[in-house]
Each structure stands twice: as C-alpha cells, then as structure tokens.
Amino acid sequence: MDKDFFKIRRLPPYVFAEVNAMKARARACNEDIIDFGMGNPDFPTPPHIVAKLTETVVDPRTHRYSESRGIKGLRRALAGYYERRFGVSVDPETEVVVTLGSKEGLANLASAISSPGDMILVPNPSYPIHQFGFIIAGASVRNIPVKPDGDFLAALERAVQHSVPKPVAVVLNYPNNPTAEVATLDFYGQVVDFCRHHEIYILSDVAYAEIYFDGNPPPSILQIPGAKDLAVEFTSMSKTYSMPGWRIGFACGNARLIAALARVKSYLDYGAFTPVQVAAAAALNGPQDCVVEMRERYRQRRDVLIGGLKAAGWDLPSPPATMFAWAPIPPAFRHLGSVEFAKLVLREAKVAVAPGLGFGEHGDGFVRFALVENSHRTRQAVRSLKSFLGRYHNVVEMAEKRMTPAE
CATH class of the missing domain: 3.90.1150.10 (Aspartate Aminotransferase, domain 1)
Structure with missing residues (x-):
C-alpha cells in the first residue's frame, strides 16, 4: 500500500x-x-471590475450553480475581444469556452484529447502545465526548441519523421513564459501550413498577449486563414487585468477541440462563480486604460x-x-x-x-x-x-x- x-x-x-x-x-x-x-x-484588480463583482454578488440568484462552459455574456465578451484585438471572428456558442484559468483549460483539454502512448510536441523550457498536463493524461512528450525560427520548424519536421506514433498536437506559447520570446504572423503561418499537412492539432497559449513593450502587439495564431481548422488558443484574465486569484481564462478556436474540452469540463465543474464571470465580462467590455x-x-x-x-x-x-x-x-x-x-x-x-x-x-x-x-x-x-x-x-x-x- x-x-x-x-x-x-x-x-x-x-x-x-x-x-x-x-x-x-x-x-x-x-x-x-x-x-x-x-x-x-x-x-x-481595477476598481470598476471589483465594483461589478460586488454589485452582482448581492443578488442571491447568482449564488447558484453556474454554466460549465461559461455564461453567454462572458463568451460573447471574449468573442468581442478577439474581433477588436485580432480581427478574428469566433462563435461564442461553438468556438469559445470559459475555463478556471488557462492552466485548468490546458490540463482538461490534454485529458480530453490524449490517450496513453500519444505523442505531444512541447517546447523546452516551457511553463510546466504545457508538458505535465499531457504527462498526467498519460501521453508521451517530445521536446522541441522554444525560439520561433527555422530551428523550431526543423524540429517539427524531425518529430514527424522519427515519432511513432505521429504527434497528435504541438503546444505553442508566445509571448513565452519563461523566455519572453515573441512570434510573428509569418512564423504562425508556417506552423499552420505544416500542421495542416500532417494533421496535427495546435494548442496556443497567449496568456501574455497584452503585456508587451516594444513594437507591435503580439499576434494570435487564429489570425492565420484556416487556423481554426486545427488550432485552439488559450488566454487568461490573470495577467491582463491583474486577476490571478479570480481564476478566469478562455479557450477559443477549433469547434471540435472546444467541444471536447467542454464535454470533459461538464463532468468536472459547474463553472466559475457567476459574479466572477459577470465581472470578467465587464473587464473585457469596459475601459481598457x-x-x-x-x-x-x-x-x-x-x-x-x-x-x-x-x-x-x-x-x-x-x-x-x-x-x-x-x-x-x-x-x-x-x-x-x-x-x-x-x-x-x-x-x-x-x-x-x-x-x-x-x-x-x-x-x-x-x-x-x-x-x-x-x-x-x-x-x-x-x-x-x-x-x-x-x-x-x-x-x-x-x-x-x-x-x-x-x-
């Protein structure tokens, strides 16, 4: 024992x-x-977000179970953010799910799409959940470089040639934790082309997309035409609005992957506390100063x-x-x-x-x-x-x- x-x-x-x-x-x-x-x-956390939470929490109707995939207002708010920020349209009904932080979303998607022996490509070094979410789910992990350049693309090619079975998915994280590397749309386009050809899913983590200092704002992989055919993207309220303890994140993109994540979540949770979700919607829809x-x-x-x-x-x-x-x-x-x-x-x-x-x-x-x-x-x-x-x-x-x- x-x-x-x-x-x-x-x-x-x-x-x-x-x-x-x-x-x-x-x-x-x-x-x-x-x-x-x-x-x-x-x-x-900015005062107007806290104020929305306190306004909502006094309504006893919000104290009941919430929706596992997120309340409609918050899913619509996330869709609005993607339209404004990236010029990307996502359907809040079929292509968006609210998660208990991006970490929970990544771990539950790993559980949804992985079988023992499946191969997942993960950069090294990386945020631990990118690797261990799949290891916990029973999959095997093959490491690839972090820097978004030709070496990364060459490593993808080698992984397909030498992995048995063929990789199921590749994890991307730009801007990257811990290295702070930033990817370009050209790089994303090459990854999407490669993964479409080899039928490999892409899981992109853009939790730090709003913390940038030099040059243009970091892009989303969903800006690449056809990326939603194989890619899902995770983001979070934690860093953008200084809401780490609130535990609100999102996944959006490929409808099949979103449905798989939502189905697993339906067995595991009833969603975040409704007042927290209402306040998160106020953050996305409100002033961004x-x-x-x-x-x-x-x-x-x-x-x-x-x-x-x-x-x-x-x-x-x-x-x-x-x-x-x-x-x-x-x-x-x-x-x-x-x-x-x-x-x-x-x-x-x-x-x-x-x-x-x-x-x-x-x-x-x-x-x-x-x-x-x-x-x-x-x-x-x-x-x-x-x-x-x-x-x-x-x-x-x-x-x-x-x-x-x-x-």
Missing part, C-alpha cells in the same frame, strides 16, 4: 519546492526577501531591473513582452546549475528567483525574474545583487562546499 501511484511516479519532484522552503524559513526569521520568484501580479497603465508599469520595472543588472555586470536580454526576464546565469556561477544558484542568491543577496530547471532541463542555465516587485524594491534588489556579484569568489567557494558531500 506504500507504493507510489502510477501517474504520481511520472511527476518529478517540484523543482521550486526547495527554494520556496528556504524562502519561507528566511521570512520566518524576519528576513526581508525581495521576491521575483512567482509570476503572481501584485497590482490590485487600466491595461495600458499596467503595461507601462511593467515596462518601468523591466527597465529598472535590466538596466540595473547590466550596470552591476550581469547582462541579460531585455524582454520585449511578458512580465518575466529570462536571465543567463553569470559564467562564474554556471557550473552550479540553476537550483543551487537560486539558493545561493536567496541566501547571500536575499533575492528570490525561479530556477530555470523548473521549466525543463534546457532551462538549467537560466533563472527567471518575475516583474512583481515595485521599482523601489527592484532597485534595492539590484544593489544587493551587485554586492553579491562583486564578491563571487567567496560565495562560489562557499556554495561548492555546501554541494560537496561530507566524507
């Missing part, structure tokens, strides 16, 4: 757990930890972090989108790996970052900063990191001693 369950055995230990435990111990000792570890937006303001505040934080670290000797790319910076581990520390480096930074600089290994083995040379501390706190973190980097000989030696087993 003490044997691990089969599906649990397929899940590796949670990489972030060790760093999180260290963080909790430090805070228990009243240490001030500047936390860039989790992508948990710190901005309050709150989104512009949020985007600018993330941009300011990005510039403070990237500029400050560069001046401190840690040069990392400036992310064009998302609320993350994907930072190569400085050369002097690279041999430690991302988990030990993250623990070292937490211990010595009192700054928490996410180890890249948590997003896949190809992320082990990186750590991820989430832009969830205000500019003042970010400057404080930069000063602490500068001091840490300036004495790297000592801290590396100490870290290596900690890693060496006692004889």
